[in-house]
Amino acid sequence: MDPQLNRWRADTPAAAAGLVHLNNAGASLMPRPVQDAIADHLKREAMHGGYEAADDAADAIAAAYVDVARVVGAEARNIAVVENATVAVSLALSAFDFVAGDVILTTRNDYISNQLMYLSLAKRRGVEIVRAADLPEGGVDPESVREILGKRRVALVALTWVPTNSGLVQPAEEVGRIAEEAGVPYLVDACQAVGQMPIDVARLRCDFLAATARKFLRGPRGVGFLYVSDRALRDGRAPLYVDMRGADWLEADEYRLADSARRFENWEFAYALLLGMGAGARYALDDVGLDEACRRARALAARAREKLADVDGIRVLDRGPELCAIVTAELAGIDAGDAVRELREWGINTSATRRDWAVLDMDDKRARTAVRISPHYFNTEREVDTAVAALAAMMDGRR
Numbered sequence: 001m002d003p004q005l006n007r008w009r010a011d012t013p014a015a016a017a018g019l020v021h022l023n024n025a026g027a028s029l030m031p032r033p034v035q036d037a038i039a040d041h042l043k044r045e046a047m048h049g050g051y052e053a054a055d056d057a058a059d060a061i062a063a064a065y066v067d068v069a070r071v072v073g074a075e076a077r078n079i080a081v082v083e084n085a086t087v088a089v090s091l092a093l094s095a096f097d098f099v100a101g102d103v104i105l106t107t108r109n110d111y112i113s114n115q116l117m118y119l120s121l122a123k124r125r126g127v128e129i130v131r132a133a134d135l136p137e138g139g140v141d142p143e144s145v146r147e148i149l150g151k152r153r154v155a156l157v158a159l160t161w162v163p164t165n166s167g168l169v170q171p172a173e174e175v176g177r178i179a180e181e182a183g184v185p186y187l188v189d190a191c192q193a194v195g196q197m198p199i200d201v202a203r204l205r206c207d208f209l210a211a212t213a214r215k216f217l218r219g220p221r222g223v224g225f226l227y228v229s230d231r232a233l234r235d236g237r238a239p240l241y242v243d244m245r246g247a248d249w250l251e252a253d254e255y256r257l258a259d260s261a262r263r264f265e266n267w268e269f270a271y272a273l274l275l276g277m278g279a280g281a282r283y284a285l286d287d288v289g290l291d292e293a294c295r296r297a298r299a300l301a302a303r304a305r306e307k308l309a310d311v312d313g314i315r316v317l318d319r320g321p322e323l324c325a326i327v328t329a330e331l332a333g334i335d336a337g338d339a340v341r342e343l344r345e346w347g348i349n350t351s352a353t354r355r356d357w358a359v360l361d362m363d364d365k366r367a368r369t370a371v372r373i374s375p376h377y378f379n380t381e382r383e384v385d386t387a388v389a390a391l392a393a394m395m396d397g398r399r
Ligand SMILES: Cc1ncc(COP(=O)(O)O)c(C=O)c1O
Pocket: 025, 083, 084, 085, 086, 087, 111, 113, 160, 162, 163, 164, 189, 191, 192, 211, 212, 224
């Protein structure tokens, strides 16, 4: 085995022990440095006290912000550490004083929870949700975004870069250019992109970017971050409900916002998880490299698609001009949830996606459920082949 791959796998005890983990879009396996960073801090908390441990780890905490920021090409001052990507999106949305008739311009492939938040804003604030048209080959048509921006009162452009339920990569940079030309703020959900591919917020030209640690970044569950641009900070964007970490209370009726993205944070948060996310960021950048992670993960996914397409009764659902490390496939006559449970019994982790998690896309594809296979750079060709062979055997068993 390639020595580099060997090292990554040695750092990933479950993979080294034989678990075929192809659910990196759900939650990846944490590499050893991430596990250690978390366990060490929990030990410090137990031995010295929670607040005292945070004081003692002040330098490591500051370094974690710097490293997380590096993953998206930003500075530490632009990073707010939050619980997860959904919270990050909700905080960003709360920085807008939407009024009736404002348009949120989004796509047909934005994440379920984001769509639910837009629907809630429509119900409670009279916001209008407009979804740009897709290209015939899949993925949003940037020209449709441009056209809607020219015609409607758009308050925010919001795009999920990589959806949860397919291998599509949306043209996030192109949409960012168009939003900037129109002078409209831009929110990117990069939950599945972070750790899977190189990211540069300057090229995205986004005001906000939401992410989580546990997926392709290989950090722990229960922590994520929100990138907030200098432009958004200068414009005074802040969450609706600011807490004592995000602002100083100056006088009875007066407060001052923190001048950094910290204004989006809560006073209480999980320092052990933040340190784990920082270690995940360092590992991704310095031990692997995001170009290499992206190249390898995509090559493994392409291999899975190619082999699945040859299996009778399996329909690969991924469409679009650019595809990533998420592979989705419908199995004729088999519910994806059942297939995932069966694979799990064989030591293969995948996940299932359902129509109600992506109603627009799944209806376009006329699919009810799909198995999601999401390899990462530490997976092997053989693991991908094992998963495909297991699915082929399942299909055979149906005949
Ligand atoms: C594209 C996308 N956005 C957002 C989320 C939500 O992330 P979290 O569960 O960390 O809030 C997910 C989770 O699967 C996702 O796939």
